Amino acid sequence: MGAVIDLASSTVRELNSELHAPSADAYEVLNPRGAHAVAAGLHHPIAVDVRGHAGYYCAGMNQLAEVTVHGSVGTGVAENMMSGVVRVRGDASQSAGATAHGGLLVIEGSASMRCGISMKGVDLVVGGDIGPMSAFMAQAGRLVVCGDAGESLGDSIYEARIYVRGAVASLGADCVEKPMADEHRAEVAELLAAAGLDHDPASFRRYGSARRLYHFTAGNEY
């Protein structure tokens, strides 16, 4: 067990100040009680275990750190993450991994709406379901969903790759199902292994951009 910071007696500002200039390699954070911005802006290769439910923007902008939340998280977990690993043992609220450029975000439970919105390179693995409007305007990265996806999956998607094991309620504009080749099954296997989840990669279906929204088709006659 690492250094312990109890949010029942310390502020989030004190916690994050310590984590931004760490004096230990590992931390335990107690009593988050839905506080916002817990372990946000980390940029050292440290391990942080949050014991309980966190609020908005938990582990946002993460670089290098390995953050594990032993509970659920609010809106915008790992928002704009650059590298490192963020693992949520419970569920995630809206906009999980929004605009994240890199690293691995694992949500062992389910994620709510707009999961992976505008993702830009992150690897995102969800053990349960994802809500409506997920991967909206996703630009790069990989999203693996072991459960079901809500309505309008991948609306206006650019180039991210989406794999879903369960049912997809509906596809958004320009998002289409694509065939699974060996390279895709290998990619799913790699991501499941990284997330510590055990499913048959062949049981996933692949979705991505039809690239019809890339060019304007009207008004170009002259």
Place this chain on the structure above:
Amino acid sequence: MCGIVGLHLRDPELHPRLGVLLETMLGHMCERGPDSAGVAVYGDRRRCPEGWAAVSLLDAPPDLAVPDALVTVAGDTTVVAAPLTVDELVAAVRGSGALVVGSGTDLTVYKGTGHPRDLARTYDLAGAQGWQGLAHTRMATESAVTASGCHPFSVGPDQCLVHNGSFANHATIRRELEADGVVFDSENDSEVGARFVASRLAAGDDLDKALRLLCERFDGFYTLLVTSADGFAVVRDAIACKPAIIAETDAWVAMASEFRALAELPGIDRARIWEPEPERVHAWVR
């Protein structure tokens, strides 16, 4: 932004703690709406005795006289309870110049501007008992920071609506309701939602149906918590950008804008917790 909290108690042993639990929830939502706060309490028989009616008033004159009435002043709000029917009591205060912001046989409503923590003390929220309550911290966007613009909007007997968001087509729906004879108290867009729901309940719909019809008719952003004489319901718009979280145990159902408002409820560790999906009505009946 705005913050919403609501608590529907199933376990009668918790009824004496309604106000304390609600005040704790409200305290966590102050940052979402620091300009004003409103509260509604159902079932506090010290505020509205059994068989009586109560009205909540703004701008009540100091010499307001209703026979046998129990009159309580809490900041901007004056609550008058009397051994009358709701219609008789509303008629008795009409003409005094006061604005009726709540009425019923089981409900007391408090509204005011200022910091929500200070207002909770003004309303003696911690002293409230009962089976259901809700509160709203307001960050005014569509209309002025006044006590009358504060939520909840209670425009039908024992009914309340609190709203986080803004309605885009409220002026159109207001004109339609006015054409049907509905009278408005304010320019607030949320009042249009409350009047719409009240008109549907008056027409015989239940909360679930009234809110499904609201989703068909209203454009804009909304997370709504609506309560009635026996019900508690939550609904969000099709985009669902305004936050909402629901928790349920055998002892209670609670709703809030954020989890931290629920974090200290008794038994929260064993609660089923989820986010309501777009345009899906979640409703409970007592």
